[in-house]
Amino acid sequence: MRNGYITKRQQNGCRNQVVKAEHNGQYSLQQSYSRKMNMYSLDYDVPEAPCSPPFSVNGPSLTDVCNGNSATLFLSMINMLAAYSSIINGMCDRITPIKRPQFIYDFIVVGGGAAGSVVAARLSEIKNWNVLLVEAGPDELPGMQIPSNLQLYLNTKLDWNYKTTNESYACLRYNGSCSWPRGKNLGGCTSHHGMAYHRGHAKDYDRWMEMGNAGWSWKDVLPYFFKSEDNKEIGRIRAEDHATGGPMTVERFPWQPQFAWDILTAAKETGLGVSEDLVGQNITGFTVAQTISRNGVRLSTARAYLWPNRNRKNLHVALNAIVTKVNTMKNSSKVKTVGITFIMNGQQYNVIAKKEVILTAGAINSPQLLLLSGIGPKRHLDSVGIRTVVDLPGVGENLHNHASYGVDFSLSETHIDELNINNADTYLYNQTGPLASTGLAQVTGILASNYTTADDPDIQFFFAGYQAICNTDGRIEDLKMYDNKQTVRFIAVNIQTLSRGRLILASKNPLSPPIIWSNDLAHPQDRSIIYQGIQYILKLSQAETMKKYNLKMIDTIIPECEQYKKNGEMNYAYWDCKFRYDTRPENHQAGTCKMGPSSDPMAVVNPALKVYGIDGLRVADASIMPQMISGNPVASINMIGERVTDFIKNDYKVMNN
Ligand SMILES: Cc1cc2nc3c(=O)[nH]c(=O)nc-3n(C[C@H](O)[C@H](O)[C@H](O)COP(=O)(O)OP(=O)(O)OC[C@H]3O[C@@H](n4cnc5c(N)ncnc54)[C@H](O)[C@@H]3O)c2cc1C
Structure with missing residues (x-):
């Protein structure tokens, strides 16, 4: 049966x-x-x-x-x-990984995350193209499919567990080292993420165009958002802003805690505003986010794009297979991509790509792979003993992320554990209730600071609390409980980062993590934007509706910051210090294989996402974004995957068959 x-x-x-x-x-x-x-x-x-x-x-x-x-x-x-x-x-819907690869494929896609799953699925629509997708981690686990388990599998072997180093302005509580979790499994980070659906807004893409990236304006990219979307809420939200029929189901979780709705009432009361749809007409205000999930179950990009195509004979998926190099060949003055080397089950394979290799290994691993393959700044490659194939100074540069700060409040109500027998029963029976949601993490807001205007907002708000999650004993950052009271967290994120860091190799060993220096919060405006976000948070917390909860701010003492308090007052200097000590890096890393015109010496890929100076190699993931979009990036990275496959299909003049 x-x-x-x-x-x-x-x-x-x-x-x-x-x-x-x-x-x-x-x-x-x-x-x-x-x-x-x-x-x-x-x-x-x-x-x-x-x-x-x-x-x-x-x-x-x-x-x-x-x-x-x-x-x-x-x-x-x-x-x-x-x-x-x-x-x-979905054990009857999952892909079956290959035991060993063929010697030759038309296309090889490296990394099965938010972009790679899209690229592999779309390329293999062409029946006479053989496609190999190589993913370093295993398939997703059953427990990851339950939305309330958001982040639960981070800091395990399903996480690359990256740490930044040598920070002067961020994570000072941890000696200048920030944790940067990254999913190491089929689905990549989309098997761990908060599922919030956002696209950024028109100005983000028009900015990319202004940087010389023809074909990436809002008007150009919107059809590709539509291509991937299957929105289940048309009616509540406007049909003209969304699409149906694509692989990515977009819905709202079936359960929200009352506190979520009270945040929206508080936003109305305080004039901060409410939006029914932050990617629709009103791009600022507070909302219960739409989510990338299907009927109360997480929908990773792998689940959405690869599972339905599990029976395609021309799509091979290698799991637990780590790519160590892109192989190239020099012919007179031209460099050409030959294929890749990867290790699976302790065995090394060299596989040929007849047409192209597409790197979709994410903002850390795609530049790392280019460097390991001799594509990057010659001086750095010399220093680690790697022969330069293409001297490309921009590889690993332009690294940036969204950074934030969270304020915790304790409530007068007693803590109730949402992970209980009744809620588990409800979930297992019909995928509703608290386990079918991420609690307050599904609430978000977007506003503008005084550096910008409402059509180009730069502050996002996240929340935490009322999540049906087990105790991880501090393995991931849990919301702490105070005096057995319910606790909530309000988070202000700067979504237009000016600070830039870089990533380099620690050695030529492909299995060693790279050295990552985020340089987060180095630019004073980045901290000032968070400060303005905190002022909005304080306003929200004092709204009439919030009074019934008797919110009390938990001001954790950081000895190094106490000196800045004047007569106990929490002034700008005090907050600025706290941001630097207790920085919350978001997980929206980007920019390390920057897309740009040939006139930009730091550009790594051109607007068709081809790596400069080499044939047959493209990068298509968060790393190509010259500037991270102002919101949650998965839909945008799916869009990049959709776009690159259309570029490829156009180049080879093929139509879907
Ligand atoms: C905890 C968390 C919460 C988040 N919440 C949200 C949210 O609510 N909404 C949102 O839009 N975004 C969210 N994000 C961000 C989003 O998930 C990422 O930005 C996005 O998944 C990045 O896409 P990518 O394709 O660039 O990389 P990834 O999705 O990370 O995929 C890269 C894949 O490549 C594989 N890989 C890497 N190196 C190799 C190699 N050498 N060989 C083979 N395979 C390799 C990796 O294992 C991985 O599977 C969140 C992220 C995290 C971590």
């Missing part, structure tokens, strides 16, 4: 059933929980289905990523039921 597995006890007609199997892979924990015994039974049958086994993917389970305590059995039950649910875990 494909869906809905029956337990042994059900088959035996036993009254005290353990796992109540529902239709279509939906389950209920309710009757499996013996209140008297205060424990769960783990009695179940393995399904007889022509699908991959639910635990075929090796990786941490919920019990591994949560703090081991009395809830262990409860967590392992959720993990198991999620794994066996075809709706949540």
Whole structure:
């Protein structure tokens, strides 16, 4: 039976059933929980289905990523039921990885994240093109599909675990080293991210055009956002701003805590404004975000683009396969891409790309791979003993990210754990309730500081709290509880970063992480924008609607910053110090393989995303953005994936067949 597995006890007609199997892979924990015994039974049958086994993917389970305590059995039950649910875990829809590659492909795509999944899926639409997608990590795990588990698998082996170094203006509490998590699995960061759907706005892309990138204006890119989108909320939001029928489902989570709606009321009361749709008519204000999810289940880009095409004979996916080099050949004055080298299951493969290699390994790994392949600044390559193939000074430069600061408030209400038996039961049964959401992380807002105008806003707001997540014992940054009270976090993000850092190789060992220097917050305007965001946050927290919660700001003491307080007053100098000590790097890194015209000596790719000075090699991910867009970037990176495949199809004069 494909869906809905029956337990042994059900088959035996036993009254005290353990796992109540529902239709279509939906389950209920309710009757499996013996209140008297205060424990769960783990009695179940393995399904007889022509699908991959639910635990075929090796990786941490919920019990591994949560703090081991009395809830262990409860967590392992959720993990198991999620794994066996075809709706949540989709074991009948997943791709089957190859055991070994062919010797030659038409196209090789490196990295299966927000861009790579799109590129591999779209290229393999052409039946006579053979496509290999190579991903360093494994497939996504069952527990990752539950929205409330946002970030839960970071800082495990499914994370590249990058750390920046030598920061003078950021993360000073951690000796100038910021944590930069990056997904190392099929889906890349889209299997870990907050799922908020945003596109930036018209001015972002028009700025790219002004930098010399013809064909990237808002008018040019909008059709590609539409191509990937399947919006489920047309009616509540305007049809002309959205599209249906694409692979990326965009919806709202089915559950919001009351506090989420109260933030919107507070925004109205304080004149900060509310928007029904931040990518529609009103690009500023506060809103409950639309999310990239499908019926209450996370929708990574791999799930959206690759899973439906799992049966294509011309699409091969290699997992746990780390690319170590792009191989090139010099013929008179021309350099040409030959293929790649990668390591899978301890074995090294050299695979040829007949047409092109497309790097979609993200803002850290794409430039790292170029450098390892001898494409980058000659002086740096000489210093690590790599022969220069193309002297391209911009590789690894122009690194930037969004940075933010979060203010915590404790509420008068007692903390209630949203991860409880009833909510888990609701989720497993019909993918609704708190587990089908990210709590307050689904609320966002966008406003303009006094450096800009409302049509080009530069501050975004995120929130945290009311998330049905287990205790990770500090492995990821948890919201702390104070006096057993509910706690919430209001975060102000600068979304128009002026500071720039760089990334270089630590050595020529492809498995060593690069040296990353973000230089976050070095530009005073970047800190000043966050400060203006904090003033909006304080205003919001004092709104009439918020009074019932009796919000109390938790002002964590940073000894180095106390000197700036004047008569206890939290002035600009004090906040400025706090931003530098307790910096919150967002996860929107970009710019390290900058797109630009040939006249720009720091450009790495041209507007068709071809790497300068070499044939048959493109980069298409967050690294090509000359300036990160002013919002959450996944939809924009999907758009880049859609665009590059159209560039390629045009170059080869092919139509989909
Ligand atoms: C915790 C978190 C929350 C976020 N929240 C949001 C949000 O709510 N909304 C939003 O829009 N964005 C969000 N983001 C940002 C967004 O997820 C990233 O910007 C986006 O996924 C980057 O896309 P990419 O294709 O450039 O890289 P990735 O998605 O990271 O994909 C790169 C892939 O390449 C693989 N790879 C790297 N090197 C190699 C190699 N040598 N060989 C083989 N494979 C390799 C990686 O393993 C990875 O799978 C969030 C990110 C994080 C981490």
